[in-house]
Amino acid sequence: MERTCIGILGGGQLARMSAYQAYKLGFDIAILEKIKDSPAGQLTHNEFVGWVENKKLLKKFSERSDVVTLENEFVDYKYLEFIEKLGKKVLPSSLTISLIQDKLIQKQTLQKAKIPVAKFVEINKTSEYGKISLELGEKFVLKSRKMGYDGYGNTLVRSKKSFNDGVVQLTKRHSALMGEEFINFAKELAIMVVRTKREVKAYPLVETIQRDHICHIVIAPVQVSKKIKNEATEIAIEAVKAVKGFGIFGVEMFLTDKNKILVNEMAPRPHNSGHYTIEACTTSQFENHVRSVLNLPLGSTEMVKPFAVMINLLGKRIGPGIIEDYNKALRNEDVHLHIYGKEKSRLGRKMGHITILGENLDYILATAKKIEKATII
Helix, strand or coil: CCCCEEEEECCCHHHHHHHHHHHHCCCEEEEEECCCCCCCHHHCCEEEECCCCCHHHHHHHHHHCCEEEECCCCCCHHHHHHHHHCCCEECCCHHHHHHHCCHHHHHHHHHHCCCCECCEEEECCCCCHHHHHHHHCCCEEEEECCCCECCECEEEECCHHHHHHHHHHHHCCCCCEEEEECCCEEEEEEEEEEECCCCEEECCCEEEEEECCEEEEEEECCCCCHHHHHHHHHHHHHHHHHCCCCEEEEEEEEEECCCCEEEEEEECCCCHHHCCHHHHECCCHHHHHHHHHCCCCCCCCCECCCEEEEEEEECCCCEECCCCCHHHHCCCCCCEEEECCCCEECCCCEEEEEEEEECCHHHHHHHHHHHHHHCCC
């Protein structure tokens, strides 16, 4: 009897950290990625090099996998339907991905389920700044409906000129666009929700702090009232149900300056804002990702210490993807260091992260910032 094999579409750091947990539980991993020796591909002998457009390769990958999951939402849901027609289970399903990967459809789905979201409109060839600004305000966000992440695919509109320039810029990335109300937020929030046919659990609500539109710092748990935490958790769970989601989901939200919660975006996969769970929670987001796609009992999402801080190690130079001085990075005995195994570093690229747990939030936040500043990769 062969070990159960989990196929992951994508071989980046999210797949790598999921693979660690699969191996811990005694399962096998297959990876499909465009390049050889991807961060996750380095960990398995079931490495398929190529991409989903190659139906012959996709079939071979699927045949090796007992269940298929993914590390990003950019795989066209029609390829997931192809895998499902081969008789393989895909989690999240092609239906769920079809409701998430197009941000306009995602917002329409959430709005229909009475999930609070910012005002939004579809942008097409006949759209004019004047008409849109009447609905969204003079300042609004122009977004690519697909293929947007880490600030790529978004631009802030303040005038007719910036609208026209933004349309030209973003349609080079993806032809379909949408406009969204600009939100004055007090905090950016995020929460991981994991769901199987039998149960649903949520991790602590966290605060995320961005650097150049990339999640840089995560503070767990966020420092807000219990009422806000409970409300945000309920909203996130309902959002996952609205897209008929099973597996693990990252739900990003705004807490407005009027203490209102709005869902910003959903990710049907492990999420950067959940990396702290590896050390800070009884069961990490990655282990519960593995458990959920196999419909196994979920582990506890409770934190093991009062506070945790995670900081992304963003590339500070162009060069090899290794730390210049491990002694500086590991000088503090409480730091947890993760390096993703990417071959090349470049400015702003996510190369790894650090996490520190503790009893005093101010202390561990200051400590983590010092370590991040001294760690060159």
